[in-house]
Amino acid sequence: GDSVTQMEGPVTLSEEACLTINCTYTATGYPSLFWYVQYPGEGLQLLLKATKADDKGSNKGFEATYRKETTSFHLEKGSVQVSDSAVYFCALSEDNQGGKLIFGQGTELSVKP
Amino acid sequence: GAVVSQHPSRVICKSGTSVKIECRSLDFQATTMFWYRQFPKKSLMLMATSNEGSKATYEQGVEKDKFLINHASLTLSTLTVTSAHPEDSSFYICRAKGAGGYTFGSGTRLTVV
Numbered sequence: 121g122d123s124v125t126q127m128e129g130p131v132t133l134s135e136e137a138c139l140t141i142n143c144t145y146t147a148t149g150y151p152s153l154f155w156y157v158q159y160p161g162e163g164l165q166l167l168l169k170a171t172k173a174d175d176k177g178s179n180k181g182f183e184a185t186y187r188k189e190t191t192s193f194h195l196e197k198g199s200v201q202v203s204d205s206a207v208y209f210c211a212l213s214e215d216n217q218g219g220k221l222i223f224g225q226g227t228e229l230s231v232k233p
Numbered sequence: 234g235a236v237v238s239q240h241p242s243r244v245i246c247k248s249g250t251s252v253k254i255e256c257r258s259l260d261f262q263a264t265t266m267f268w269y270r271q272f273p274k275k276s277l278m279l280m281a282t283s284n285e286g287s288k289a290t291y292e293q294g295v296e297k298d299k300f301l302i303n304h305a306s307l308t309l310s311t312l313t314v315t316s317a318h319p320e321d322s323s324f325y326i327c328r329a330k331g332a333g334g335y336t337f338g339s340g341t342r343l344t345v346v
Contacts, residue, residue: 124276163338164326209276209277218335219330222279223276
């Protein structure tokens with residue numbers, strides 16, 4: 121079945137450092153790919169998404185490119201802030217609205233001042 | 234934007250008792266509700282999907298008699314954990330589908346002692 125694998129955390133960075141969180145997937149069809157963020161004590165929020173190969177999703181300085189050839193959707197940010205400290209989840213869905221999501225295990229990011 | 238109010242946010246209960254978690258869509262009609270659980274440092278796992286007025290569809294391995302889901306109206310869905318045990322301690326979160334898309338609740342941290 122479909123699955124998502126993320127790099128293990130926690131990831132600890134200093135403010136203004138570059139961030140990459142790896143995400144790879146396996147899917148039988150052509151899924152849509154998502155990144156969700158969960159701030160401490162809160163529910164999940166959609167951060168960005170891409171619905172087809174070579175699409176780039178971007179939001180709040182984060183971006184991720186749908187790479188079909190490597191089945192990847194790595195999350196990147198050039199300069200992280202303390203407020204970016206959260207858990208990040210990569211997910212896929214066989215429909216582009218994200219109906220039935222399959223999540224990766226989550227990667228905790230901690231940004232120190 | 235669309236808001237899903239989930240209550241309680243935290244609950245501690247004694248082993249053997251039942252706990253009810255509510256998710257209300259505040260400004261839209263939720264035709265479908267997804268219920269997830271998240272173990273510490275693990276991903277979110279879909280437990281069940283419910284459509285308003287219909288019986289819930291449970292994922293493989295989820296006991297329907299233990300996790301009772303009711304979706305009797307377009308603005309309210311409930312998950313009841315019956316005869317809770319310490320291994321049921323987890324983070325439970327709902328996700329509602331409305332005309333404008335999908336919205337997560339803020340989650341419920343259940344601790345069974």
